[in-house]
Amino acid sequence: MATIGLDKLYYAKITEGDNGEENYGTPTQLAKAMTAELSVELAEATLYADDGAAEVVKEFQSGTLTLGVDDIGVQAAQDLTGAKIDDNKVLISTSEDGGEPVAIGFRAKKSSGKYRYFWLYKVKFGIPATNLTTKGESIEFSTPTIEGTVLRRNKLDGQGRHPWKAEVSEDDSGVSPTVITGWYDEVYEPSYADQTSDTGGEG
Numbered sequence: 001m002a003t004i005g006l007d008k009l010y011y012a013k014i015t016e017g018d019n020g021e022e023n024y025g026t027p028t029q030l031a032k033a034m035t036a037e038l039s040v041e042l043a044e045a046t047l048y049a050d051d052g053a054a055e056v057v058k059e060f061q062s063g064t065l066t067l068g069v070d071d072i073g074v075q076a077a078q079d080l081t082g083a084k085i086d087d088n089k090v091l092i093s094t095s096e097d098g099g100e101p102v103a104i105g106f107r108a109k110k111s112s113g114k115y116r117y118f119w120l121y122k123v124k125f126g127i128p129a130t131n132l133t134t135k136g137e138s139i140e141f142s143t144p145t146i147e148g149t150v151l152r153r154n155k156l157d158g159q160g161r162h163p164w165k166a167e168v169s170e171d172d173s174g175v176s177p178t179v180i181t182g183w184y185d186e187v188y189e190p191s192y193a194d195q196t197s198d199t200g201g202e203g
Contacts, residue, residue, distance in 0.1 A: 006034075006035070006108045008029075008106060009029065009032070009069065009104070009105070009106045010184050011028060011076065012102060012105070013079060013100070014102055014103060016154075020154045021154055021155040022121070022122065024103055024186065026186065030069065030072070031069035031071055031072050032071070034068045034070060035067070035068040036106065036108070038063060038065050039064045040062075060152060062149055063120075064149060065123055065147070066148075067148075071144065074089070079100075079102065080099045081127050081146075093127055100124075101122045101124045102123055102125070103119060103121055103123070104118075104120045105119045105183065105184060105187065105188075114169060114171040118166065119165065119166040119183075120150050120164065120165055121152070121153040123149065123150050124148055124149050125146055125147065125148035150164060150165075157190040158192045163190060
């Protein structure tokens, strides 16, 4: 599992239509991100022919995203974890809490100094972990971490597939500058010249 430094961490709330397809709200800055860990679980199947392995198919199953952030914030904690803000603006977390999935966007700096941009299309978070440590007679408030499960989305990508991640480097050949400058204006939607007409439902 690789840990990367990142910044410009955003989230977009998801609403689902009657057909289960995701509709994304306007991205909102989540917090000043510091680190991210992304692990992916693949389902593997082997096709055998002529007494040997002819083909190995690996399909995305789920992933885990762990973010280290400076301050999650009350509103974002409510949106992501299902905790509630009471009439006195105090965040109340209960055992029944369960947040709705959101899309997560961020960028990571490469060794070249350029950035690689990401959108994870569907992430369901748990309650943030806040660690307190004692140092002498003082108490240190360490960086909160929040962990979410990365899922594929229901909405098809224009070629009959269910995407879970979009990523692009600003210095990749042929990348339009408008893709980069508009990365956080809305959750990126895949674009294909040969898009299929069937873009809904479960495939």
